[in-house]
Amino acid sequence: MIKCALGMLTLSLLVTFAACNAPPVPLDDILIEKTFVPEQCVRAVKVGDFVRYHYIGMFPDGKKFDSSYDRSSTYNVFVGKKQLIEGMDKALVGMCVNERSLIKIPPHLAYGKQGYGDIIPPDSILHFDVLLLDVWNPDDDVQINTYYTPPTCSRKVEVSDFVRYHYNGTLLDGTLFDS
Numbered sequence: 001m002i003k004c005a006l007g008m009l010t011l012s013l014l015v016t017f018a019a020c021n022a023p024p025v026p027l028d029d030i031l032i033e034k035t036f037v038p039e040q041c042v043r044a045v046k047v048g049d050f051v052r053y054h055y056i057g058m059f060p061d062g063k064k065f066d067s068s069y070d071r072s073s074t075y076n077v078f079v080g081k082k083q084l085i086e087g088m089d090k091a092l093v094g095m096c097v098n099e100r101s102l103i104k105i106p107p108h109l110a111y112g113k114q115g116y117g118d119i120i121p122p123d124s125i126l127h128f129d130v131l132l133l134d135v136w137n138p139d140d141d142v143q144i145n146t147y148y149t150p151p152t153c154s155r156k157v158e159v160s161d162f163v164r165y166h167y168n169g170t171l172l173d174g175t176l177f178d179s
Contacts, residue, residue, distance in 0.1 A: 027106035027125060030087045034101050035129075041096035045135050047080030051092060052134040058127045060104075065119055065126075074133055085110045088128065095132045097171070103128045134171050 045051055052074040057066040068075045077083045079092045087105030095101065107113070107123045115122040157163055169178040 027104060029106070030091050030109060031104040032091055032101050033104075034099065036098070036100040038096055038098040041099075043096075043135060045079055045092050045095045045132070046137070047093060048139075049079050049135050049137045050076070051079055051132060051136075052076045053092070054131045054133065056129040058129070060125050060127060085126075087126070091128075091130070092132070095130075097132055097135060100129070100131045103130055 054068045054074055055066075056064060056069065058064050080089055082089070084092075085105065087109030088103070090109070091101070091103040091105070105126045105128070107125060110124065110126045111120045111122075113122050115124065120126070167179065168176060170176050
């Protein structure tokens, strides 16, 4: 009985050791873990949208290979127009402004067997921590909110009128960029 129990204990330790030191299982498709979702999503990203986002690119072991934060500049690109690796093109579709996601991309949807210079080795799984800041499409209509119209307003502005006005320019998430 004791010999059997010792055998089982040894076997369980070996299985635990093997599982902890096993190489990562390759992904077939992207894997998205939403780490923050805003309460309201005015508009989700669609193919053809222009987006601005920050990201940190890492390998599965956590080693960083790139970051837009390090350049103090967002990554600005059209989605679905082959301006990104295929996995990122897929992952951005459906995201909302202010959403944050951890995206895992398999090699065949990233840089594949070629890798990318000295930065990305061949057959690398890539992890991206993405924060979507803005989305825009050339087909989007201009959004205008009129908060007050004087009750005695009898004339509308016409072409060639001289107009003085106040405005607030904001991103879709409400961030003021000009006033």
